[in-house]
Amino acid sequence: MFSEKDLIERSVEDMAAEVKELLAESERLRVEHEKATEKEMLLRTRSVETRPADAEQAERLWLEAEDLRESARENLRLSMEKRLRAADVQHRIDVHDVIESMDNSDKVWRKAAGARRG
16 A cells, blocks of 8 residues: 655645545546446346347447446445545644644743743
């Protein structure tokens, strides 16, 4: 699940842009999955309806539906993979933000402690 991008230092803005791109691509793939699934069902219905009149055409329709099913499944798999990758990158952003806020609060505490003495 690691990417080459994990091996280089990146800004929070770069990571946020990656999250946005990954989620957009995930959504696009999910929509393609749904469209392919709908078309698969239509092809299967047409295949069943065509079988009595033209068995060869019905078989071609059925095989096309099978290809669409495989394509749809792959799109769904890729969609989930992109969504998981986006969640991983977002987690890194969240961890960065927590660390940064801890660093800032540490500075504030030091300033406050220094002000009491001074």
